[in-house]
Amino acid sequence: MSWDQDTMIFGMTFDDIEVLRAVHEHRLWAFNAHNIDGVKGDKKTTVVKRQVVANFPVTDGVEDIDVWHARLGHTGPEYIRLMVDRSMAKGIMLKKRGKMDCADCHFGKQRRKTYKNSLERNIAKVNDMIFANLLIPGLHNGTQYSCDG
Known part of the structure; x- marks a missing residue:
């Protein structure tokens, strides 16, 4: 040994x-x-x-609720308390039954911000904004436009 x-x-x-x-x-x-x-x-x-x-x-089974929360795959604390109160799981005993705050669970429940449906560019009249696609080299791809770089 x-x-x-x-x-x-x-x-x-x-x-x-x-x-x-x-x-x-x-x-x-x-x-x-x-x-x-x-x-x-x-x-x-x-x-x-x-x-x-x-x-x-x-383990000896006596731990805080946050430890059991992590060990049981981030099970909700209300379900852990329910299992302990009804003796549904052997070996789980809680030291503290208070509230807990799990950063991993908060991160997992976050939602992505939604995209805007329309673009807000503050364009008031025609030709306020012009887009141009400048392919270099020009004239070799069958177009009449060229770019002098």
Whole structure:
């Protein structure tokens, strides 16, 4: 068994091959179990497959509503409170039940500004604004107009 205090990583080995790794990130333990079959034959010549067998998070369940909001994929706080009050989800307990403000949810609910249907150019009379498309070179594309650049 190994424990690294700086990175908060716990590991277990079997015959010098890591079979379990637990990482503590975002107030959550994530366990990865791999290499369960072990190695047969000579360890130096056998290639070890690092196939993940199990990967699951573990927590004590007591967190603020904003943490559960993020863990449950930005579920609305009223639904999280409802699940806790009716015991619909095991392991979810709330420290604070107050209001929360999620910047990601606000950003996701924003709407794009609508385009104006008409252009407002303040044109009062004919020839107040003239548009010209100057293709260079001229005369080579079958038109009678040219541009002296």
